[in-house]
Amino acid sequence: xxxxxxxxxxxxxxxPDGVKRGLIGEITSRIERRxxxxxxxxxxxxxxxxxDDHYPKDEKWINRxxxxxxxxxxxYGYEIKKELGTDxxxxxxxxxxxxxxxxxxxxxxxxxxxxGIHAVDMIRKLVGDTLPASAEMGTIRGDFSVDSSxxxxxxKRAVHNIVHASETIAEAEHEIEFWFAPxxxxxxxxxxxxxxx
Numbered sequence: 001x002x003x004x005x006x007x008x009x010x011x012x013x014x015x016p017d018g019v020k021r022g023l024i025g026e027i028t029s030r031i032e033r034r035x036x037x038x039x040x041x042x043x044x045x046x047x048x049x050x051x052d053d054h055y056p057k058d059e060k061w062i063n064r065x066x067x068x069x070x071x072x073x074x075x076y077g078y079e080i081k082k083e084l085g086t087d088x089x090x091x092x093x094x095x096x097x098x099x100x101x102x103x104x105x106x107x108x109x110x111x112x113x114x115x116g117i118h119a120v121d122m123i124r125k126l127v128g129d130t131l132p133a134s135a136e137m138g139t140i141r142g143d144f145s146v147d148s149s150x151x152x153x154x155x156k157r158a159v160h161n162i163v164h165a166s167e168t169i170a171e172a173e174h175e176i177e178f179w180f181a182p183x184x185x186x187x188x189x190x191x192x193x194x195x196x197x
Contacts, residue, residue: 016107
C-alpha cells in the first residue's frame with residue numbers, strides 16, 4: 001500500500017551516546033527545522049529483550065552486517081579472521097548484532113516518531129551515513145559522530161553513531177508498532193503546513 005508522501009512516518013532513536021552527549025535538542029531541532037514534525041517522543045532505558053526484538057533476525061540483514069564489517073577490515077588492512085576468529089559473514093553479523101544490543105542498552109535513549117513528506121528518506125538524509133567517516137558534514141553523524149568503525153570493530157563493540165533511523169517504510173511501520181502504543185502518538189497540524197504543501 002502506498003502512503004500519501006506528506007503522511008509518511010518514521011522512527012528515530014537517539015542512541016545512548018547522543019543522549020549522554022547532550023544532543024537531544026540539537027537533533028530534534030534539525031528535524032523540526034526541516035519541516036518534519038515529531039508526533040511521539042519519550043525517553044526510555046531499553047532492555048536487552050526490547051533491543052533483541054528491535055533488530056532484525058533474518059539472515060539477509062545479519063549477512064549484510066557481516067559483509068559491511070569485512071569490507072571495513074579489508075579497507076584498513078586488518079585481518080578479520082585473526083581478530084574475530086572467523087571470516088563467515090553470518091557469524092560476524094551475529095557478533096555485531098550482539099554488540100549493538102549491548103550498546104543500545106548501555107544508557108537511556110530517546111524514541112520518537114517523525115511525520116512529514118517522505119519522512120523516511122528525509123530523516124536518512126538528515127542523519128547521514130551509518131559509518132561516521134562516510135557521513136557528510138552537515139548531517140547529524142557527520143557533524144557530531146567522532147567514532148571510527150574500524151576502532152569499534154577492533155574493540156569488539158558497536159559504532160557510536162548517535163542516531164538510528166528506519167531505513168524503509170516497511171521497517172518504519174514495524175518499529176512504530178513495536179515501540180509505540182496508539183495513545184502515545186499525537187498528530188497535529190504545524191502552523192506552516194498550509195504554506196509548505
